[in-house]
Amino acid sequence: MADRKPLISGNWKMNCNHFEAIQLVQKLSYGLTKDDIEAVDVSIHPPFTDLRSVQTVLEADKIPIALGAQNCHWEAKGAFTGEISPTMLQKLSVSYVICGHSERRQHFGETNEDVNRKVKAILKHEMTPIMAVGETLEQREAGEMEDHIVTQVLEGLVGVKKATVGELVVAYEPIWAIGTGATATPDDAQEVCALIRSTIGEKFGADAAGSIRIQYGGSVKPGTAPELMAQADIDGALIGGASLVPEDFAHCIQYRLR
Numbered sequence: 001m002a003d004r005k006p007l008i009s010g011n012w013k014m015n016c017n018h019f020e021a022i023q024l025v026q027k028l029s030y031g032l033t034k035d036d037i038e039a040v041d042v043s044i045h046p047p048f049t050d051l052r053s054v055q056t057v058l059e060a061d062k063i064p065i066a067l068g069a070q071n072c073h074w075e076a077k078g079a080f081t082g083e084i085s086p087t088m089l090q091k092l093s094v095s096y097v098i099c100g101h102s103e104r105r106q107h108f109g110e111t112n113e114d115v116n117r118k119v120k121a122i123l124k125h126e127m128t129p130i131m132a133v134g135e136t137l138e139q140r141e142a143g144e145m146e147d148h149i150v151t152q153v154l155e156g157l158v159g160v161k162k163a164t165v166g167e168l169v170v171a172y173e174p175i176w177a178i179g180t181g182a183t184a185t186p187d188d189a190q191e192v193c194a195l196i197r198s199t200i201g202e203k204f205g206a207d208a209a210g211s212i213r214i215q216y217g218g219s220v221k222p223g224t225a226p227e228l229m230a231q232a233d234i235d236g237a238l239i240g241g242a243s244l245v246p247e248d249f250a251h252c253i254q255y256r257l258r
């Protein structure tokens, strides 16, 4: 079994102008020790308009937090008004890009095919995709959860080389738990993360399954992070609301101490 370093990611969604973003990242850095950052990879995903400011602060203050984006287009450039390309993100030293977040799927009609194009474009530009998957409450109650998750995983990874799959991150985010305060129980989250890992194993082999990092996301808070992170197939967390509160996000990153 590969040694998977946990990755805790803060998805700021459509919050914080660039002045607020600078304050948030500085406050977060004050709350973290060198040990915290050595034990856990941390990424923050501000809105596009904040990326340059946050990049400058991270570099100037030598803060070892990775810069992430919340989305990108799959083309490198062209007539796609309002879109941001992976080339532009790479130039800003972005390391991780979330793709297929349920809010993008739900409000902007992103399909598994779109997500797959994004995954491949992000990899091509030497960044790491955080590919989000998750079921609605209706799908869970109708017993369709497994099929839905397996389809999202496999269709999102079409054409990705076996040797590359292990470098990716998949975020399991049950839609009913995002921003609602309802967290999946650690057992439920573990069950689906194990399903994702075995799906990867069957399609891409044991090395890919052993290396790929799987995050849980959905109302993670300092109080729930330790038990979720203790699960065998959970290698990190994708955190929305709590990542906007520097003390809470720092405490989630410090789950080992709680």
Ligand code: PEP
Binding pocket: 011, 013, 173, 177, 178, 179, 180, 181, 217, 218, 219, 220, 238, 239, 240, 241, 242
């Ligand atoms: C998210 O934005 O991916 C998320 C999980 O949000 P929250 O932690 O607020 O549920």
